[in-house]
Amino acid sequence: MMCSRVSNRIVRCASGGENSYPAKLQPSCLSTVKFRSNKPNDHASSDVSSSSRRAVIFSSIATLPCLLPLTHIFGSLQANAMPPGTKEYLLIKEELRKVLTKGKAAGVLRLVFHDAGTFEIDDNTGGMNGSIVYELERPENTGLKKSVKVLQKAKTQIDAIHPVSWADVIAVAGTEAVEVCGGPTITVSLGRQDSPGPDPEGKLPEETLDASGLKRCFHKKGFSTQELVALSGAHTLGSKGFGSPTSFDNSYYKVLLEKPWTPSGGMSTMIGLPSDHALVEDDECLRWIKKYAENENMFFEDFKNVYVKLVNSGVKWNSL
Ligand code: HEM
Numbered sequence: 612m613m614c615s616r617v618s619n620r621i622v623r624c625a626s627g628g629e630n631s632y633p634a635k636l637q638p639s640c641l642s643t644v645k646f647r648s649n650k651p652n653d654h655a656s657s658d659v660s661s662s663s664r665r666a667v668i669f670s671s672i673a674t675l676p677c678l679l680p681l682t683h684i685f686g687s688l689q690a691n692a693m694p695p696g697t698k699e700y701l702l703i704k705e706e707l708r709k710v711l712t713k714g715k716a717a718g719v720l721r722l723v724f725h726d727a728g729t730f731e732i733d734d735n736t737g738g739m740n741g742s743i744v745y746e747l748e749r750p751e752n753t754g755l756k757k758s759v760k761v762l763q764k765a766k767t768q769i770d771a772i773h774p775v776s777w778a779d780v781i782a783v784a785g786t787e788a789v790e791v792c793g794g795p796t797i798t799v800s801l802g803r804q805d806s807p808g809p810d811p812e813g814k815l816p817e818e819t820l821d822a823s824g825l826k827r828c829f830h831k832k833g834f835s836t837q838e839l840v841a842l843s844g845a846h847t848l849g850s851k852g853f854g855s856p857t858s859f860d861n862s863y864y865k866v867l868l869e870k871p872w873t874p875s876g877g878m879s880t881m882i883g884l885p886s887d888h889a890l891v892e893d894d895e896c897l898r899w900i901k902k903y904a905e906n907e908n909m910f911f912e913d914f915k916n917v918y919v920k921l922v923n924s925g926v927k928w929n930s931l
Contacts, residue, residue: 692800692928699773700801703780706765707787713857716788717849718758723785723922724845725752726778729814730924731831737814738925741777741805751815778803782922789918792848794859795911799922802929818884822893825886832924834917840899841913842921843890852882864904867891 693699711719722743729737747756762784769775779801786797816828829839847853847863852871854862870891871882890896903910 692802692926692930694800695798697801699775700783700798702772703765703769703775703783703801704787706768707762707780707784708791709768710761710765711784711787711791713791715758715761716792716859717856718755719761719781719784719788720845720848722755722758722762723781723788723918724842725755725815726781727921727924728816728832729810730833731814732833733831734811735925737810739778739782739803739922740810740925740927741781741803742808742810743781744777745806745809749812775801776803776805778805778926785918785922788848789859789914792857792859795915797915797918799919803922804927804929816886818886820886820889822889822896825889826893826895834920836895837899837913838917838920840890840896840903841910841917843887844903844910844914846884846887851884851887852879861903861907861910863887864900864910867900868904 723739725746726741726743727739729742730739731737743752743755744759746752747759762780765784766775766777766780769780782799782803783801786799790796816825820828825839826836829836829842834842844861844863847861848856848859850856853866854860866882867887867890870888871879872888891900903913
C-alpha cells in the first residue's frame with residue numbers, strides 16, 4: 612500500500628479508518644487525509660480515549676434509529692456541529708472566494724444539489740457527504756467535474772492549514788455561489804463527515820417528472836412543496852433562460868408565469884426544463900411561484916432556510 616507525506620499533512624491510503632476522507636479525486640489514487648475534529652479544543656480524534664469514544668459511538672448508534680427522521684425534519688442533529696463565524700469558516704470562505712467567479716457559480720450550486728439531493732429519509736442513505744466526487748461519471752452529473760476541479764484548488768489550500776471535508780467545502784461553496792451572483796448571504800454549520808464511497812444511484816429527480824412526481828421525490832427527502840418550489844429557484848442561475856445566467860434573483864418565477872415555452876408564450880421552447888414547466892401547472896406550486904415572483908425578499912428568505920436544510924440532509928456530523 613502506498614503511503615506518502617504531503618507538506619504537513621499525513622496522507623494515507625483509501626482503506627484508512629472511518630474518520631478519513633478523500634483528498635484527491637481519482638478513484639485510482641484514493642489518498643485520504645487523517646481526520647481531525649473541528650471542535651476548537653479537540654485537535655485530533657486520537658486525543659479521545661478509545662473507551663469514551665466507544666461509549667459515544669455506542670450511545671449514538673443506540674439512539675440513532677429513533678432520532679433520524681426527526682433530525683432531518685428539524686434540520687439534522689447539529690448540537691456538535693461547528694457554528695459559522697469561526698476562523699476555520701472564514702478561511703474556507705476566503706479560499707473559495709479566490710476560485711469562484713460568477714461564471715462558475717451555476718455549476719457549483721448544481722453540485723450542492725447533486726451531492727445533498729441523494730438523501731432519502733426511508734433508508735437514510737445519501738445526503739451531504741461529499742460522495743459526489745465518486746459519482747462524476749454518472750450521466751446526471753455530466754459537466755460537474757469542472758466544478759469539483761475548481762473547488763479542489765481551494766480545498767488543497769484549506770487542507771494545508773486545517774483539513775476540511777468535501778461536504779463542508781461544497782456546502783460553503785454553494786453559499787458563496789449564491790452570494791457572488793447577488794443572492795442572499797447564507798451561513799451554514801461545519802463538521803460534515805465525508806462518505807468513503809458513492810451513494811446509491813437513481814436518487815436525484817429526473818427532469819421528465821411531472822409536478823406530482825417531483826413533489827413525491829422531494830417529500831421523500833423531507834422537503835415540502837413550498838421548499839421544492841423555493842429550491843427550484845436555483846435554476847435562475849445557468850443558461851436555461853431565466854434572466855441573466857449569473858444573477859441570483861426571482862426572475863425564475865417571473866419567467867415561469869409567462870410560460871414562454873408554450874405557443875402563446877411566443878418566445879422559446881428552449882427556456883426551462885420539463886420539470887420547471889411542470890411546476891407552474893400545479894395549483895399548490897403555482898401559489899408559491901406567484902408569491903416568489905411578487906416578493907423577492909420572501910424568495911431569498913425561504914431559499915436561505917431551505918438551502919441550510921438541504922446541506923444538512925443526511926449529514927453525519929464529526930462528533931457523532
Ligand atoms: C427539481 C428537480 C430538479 C431537476 C429535475 C433538475 C435538473 C437539472 C438539469 C437537467 C439541469 C441542466 C444541466 C445541464 O445544463 O446540462 C439543471 C441545471 C441546474 N440545476 Fe437543477 N434540477 C433540479 C433541482 C435543482 C436544485 C434543487 C438545485 C439547487 C438548489 C439545482 C441547481 C441547478 C443549477 C444551478 C443549474 C444550472 C447549472 C449550469 O448552468 O451550469 N437544480 N438542473
